[in-house]
Amino acid sequence: MLPAGKLPTDVLERLLAYTSTAPELHVAAGAGEDAAVAAGAPVIVLTADPITFTEERIGAYVVAVNANDIVAMGGRPVYLTTTLLAPPGTTDTRLEEVFADIGDACRTAGMLWAGGHTEVTPAVNRIVVAGQAVGFLCGAPLATGGASPGDLIGMSKWAGLEGTTLIARERPGESEAVLGGERYRAVLDWLDRPGISIIAEGKALEGLALTSGHDPTEGGIAMGVHEIARRSGCGALLSADRIPVRDETRLLCSRFGLDPLGLLGSGAFLFTAPRVVAREACRRLETAGIPAALIGEMLGRGEQVWIERGGRRELLAYSAQDEIVKL
Structure with missing residues (x-):
């Protein structure tokens, strides 16, 4: 079980193996990196959505709701970052299940998961994942x-x-x-x-x-x-x-x-x-x-x-x- 605070480096490195690597990511997710660096586009679509109603299959939900916002604006979802908060006592095995779910959902959606932030905190009583997504827009926005x-x-x-x-x-x-x-x-x-x-x-x-x-x-x-x-x-x-x-x-x-x-x-x-x-x-x-x-x-x-x-x-x-x- 994990105590409150940042994840142990060995656990974080194992989990980050589920994030994306691609030529578009000039700096991908890594333990100790402050941010990702990615290729862009002239016009981008930005959105953010958390998942708070459920913990089961939370990875599939967070990818879908953020990608959907971009599609609804006429864009193509490209990048995802996540902020994952887990209560004290969460196991690294449970976190690995969530990371695997997000990774699978991103591959299905054709999105690149560029990392984010993960922490154990008593501020939550179950796992919460907030997603932030970036999409590219080729034509006019669909408002x-x-x-x-x-x-x-x-x-x-x-x-x-x-x-x-x-x-x-x-x-x-x-x-x-x-x-x-x-x-x-x-x-x-x-x-x-x-x-x-x-x-x-x-x-x-x-x-x-x-x-x-x-x-x-x-x-x-x-x-x-x-x-x-x-x-x-x-x-x-x-x-x-x-x-x-x-x-x-x-x-x-x-x-x-x-x-x-x-x-x-x-x-x-x-x-x-x-x-x-x-x-x-x-x-x-x-x-x-x-x-x-x-x-x-x-x-x-x-x-x-x-x-x-x-x-x-x-x-x-x-x-x-x-x-x-x-x-």
């Missing part, structure tokens, strides 16, 4: 606030993807009882298949004239649409029966009293575009084997955000606090 009235709203995969697999991990006994063994194991596998990354969406939609893009994380699809509408100065109207929600998500949300539309949404990509472009976007996604749906339309300036259920229109409820905190 959240670029939507216009009349644009269609589309999304990939389904609502609550990340939250559903997280519920299954955090509440395994109850989740398996609700879903049954086979579906429970399938939901656990959602983290990798289809995965909570939207890098494949970015590649499929490259060069398409979308007006906005967004990675719906905390607050789910509902919060994501509200953020697009607010940043764009428009209203929006969603059609409830067009929003893809898997039966497994509905069952778990019903069991724990959660709203699927307010559940952690990483893995889905929200976008807006004129009608012809939006339909082409869905066609490209489906061709790439990624489920896609057109779920609504942007309304006029100053309008509110609505959802239509069974022919009846109501305001779309949302909260910056994700439904997962109710567990």
Whole structure:
């Protein structure tokens, strides 16, 4: 077990073997190095996101959520650095599992892990990893606030993807009882298949004239649409029966009293575009084997955000606090 403070040098050197080496990294991660030095680009995309909701498969989560932010801006994720905080008593074996998970996830995402900082501290009661990512941008940025009235709203995969697999991990006994063994194991596998990354969406939609893009994380699809509408100065109207929600998500949300539309949404990509472009976007996604749906339309300036259920229109409820905190 490791005491509070910096890691022993021999342990750190063993762990840093999981970070990246590549020609782009002029100075890679190393025990005693203050920083990495890497090749750049004229325009870069910067983001940062921590993982605080879970410790299991935390490496896969931290890579995906940071890469997704860059893809949602129209960029290509390139570099990742991490700040890992672990409570006293954490074993070096457990840290090695986390390092291996981050390394595997970076290779899958095509990113270079340039190191960061790792420390044991009583400030946390479980492992927390904060990621900071850099991406390269070739064209114009795809901002959240670029939507216009009349644009269609589309999304990939389904609502609550990340939250559903997280519920299954955090509440395994109850989740398996609700879903049954086979579906429970399938939901656990959602983290990798289809995965909570939207890098494949970015590649499929490259060069398409979308007006906005967004990675719906905390607050789910509902919060994501509200953020697009607010940043764009428009209203929006969603059609409830067009929003893809898997039966497994509905069952778990019903069991724990959660709203699927307010559940952690990483893995889905929200976008807006004129009608012809939006339909082409869905066609490209489906061709790439990624489920896609057109779920609504942007309304006029100053309008509110609505959802239509069974022919009846109501305001779309949302909260910056994700439904997962109710567990």
